[in-house]
Amino acid sequence: MKKINAEMDSTSLDSNKVLIVYLSRTNNTKAIAEIIHNNVGGTLVALEVEKPYPENYQATVQQVVKENETGYLPPLKTKIDGIQNYDVVFVGFPTWGMKLPPPMKTFLHQYDLSSKTVIPFNTNGGYGEGSSFQTVKELCPNSKVLEGFIIRGGLERDGQYLVIKDEKAKEAEAKVKKWLRKIKVIE
Numbered sequence: 001m002k003k004i005n006a007e008m009d010s011t012s013l014d015s016n017k018v019l020i021v022y023l024s025r026t027n028n029t030k031a032i033a034e035i036i037h038n039n040v041g042g043t044l045v046a047l048e049v050e051k052p053y054p055e056n057y058q059a060t061v062q063q064v065v066k067e068n069e070t071g072y073l074p075p076l077k078t079k080i081d082g083i084q085n086y087d088v089v090f091v092g093f094p095t096w097g098m099k100l101p102p103p104m105k106t107f108l109h110q111y112d113l114s115s116k117t118v119i120p121f122n123t124n125g126g127y128g129e130g131s132s133f134q135t136v137k138e139l140c141p142n143s144k145v146l147e148g149f150i151i152r153g154g155l156e157r158d159g160q161y162l163v164i165k166d167e168k169a170k171e172a173e174a175k176v177k178k179w180l181r182k183i184k185v186i187e
């Protein structure tokens with residue numbers, strides 16, 4: 001049987017070669033990124049767009065719908081130096097409109113992750129990752145994309161902002177560790 005590319009080849013990971021890039025509006029994805037960073041090390045980078053999305057939730061939803069329709073890639077304020085020096089790139093994002101958020105699409109278009117290991121992680125309002133992991137795979141055709149991590153975060157629509165804190169952050173850490181062991185990133 002063909003072995004699927006779902007895990008790392010070795011557990012000895014050089015943290016200098018690990019990049020963790022995440023997009024987060026209400027800090028749930030940031031909380032997961034920090035847990036990964038605490039357990040794996042590496043460089044942690046928050047993705048910011050040149051022109052921030054509106055504060056208003058509905059206005060943001062509408063803007064994202066339009067961007068997805070037209071394929072618009074919002075320019076990033078964040079610049080990452082020496083992407084070629086990283087072997088493993090974690091990419092974290094919330095589900096937006098059941099899709100990969102446009103700024104993460106910009107990142108994956110802008111930076112060449114060919115021959116690197118790409119590891120997605122997602123927080124969402126309870127409806128899952130939608131097509132986001134599939135889109136990561138499509139935008140990284142020459143990368144080894146490992147099994148992603150999914151967890152319920154907030155639901156801004158209903159006034160739930162940062163949920164992954166206190167007891168929930170502890171539960172999240174246990175889940176993240178289990179996943180990192182499964183994909184053989186940590187022992």
Ligand SMILES: Cc1cc2nc3c(=O)[nH]c(=O)nc-3n(C[C@H](O)[C@H](O)[C@H](O)COP(=O)(O)O)c2cc1C
Pocket residue numbers: 023024025026027028029030057060061064093094095096097098099123124125126127128152153154155156161162
């Ligand atoms: C513009 C927008 C669209 C969203 N669309 C969805 C969605 O389609 N499905 C879902 O489960 N959650 C959706 N959410 C909720 C977020 O995925 C969820 O709150 C996530 O944890 C937010 O991550 P963050 O705190 O890192 O920004 C949406 C949130 C925003 C702001």
